[in-house]
Amino acid sequence: MELLPGDRENLAIQTRGGPEKHEVTGWVLISPLSKEDAGEYECHASNAKGEATASAKIHVVETLHEIALTKGRHCGSPL
Secondary structure: OEEOOOOOOOEEEEEEOOOOOOOOEEEEEEOOOOHHHOEEEEEEEEEOOEEEEEEEEEEEOOOOOOOOOOOOOOOOOOO
16 A cells, blocks of 8 residues: 555554454554654454454655746656
């Protein structure tokens, strides 16, 4: 998954298990998303009925700066 910082106010990641009768579901919310949020996230849960683990990797792409073009010129055209 690749995201740009500032593209969204929130990032929600959901993982699901299955096709069991009772699926394992989990999610994490990151708001606002920044470059430092990149990495692997893990969720571990357990109760009397058992244990579950889910993970997700986030790759954050830096924002590119806009390039201004003069009207009538194209990228790569001679000056």
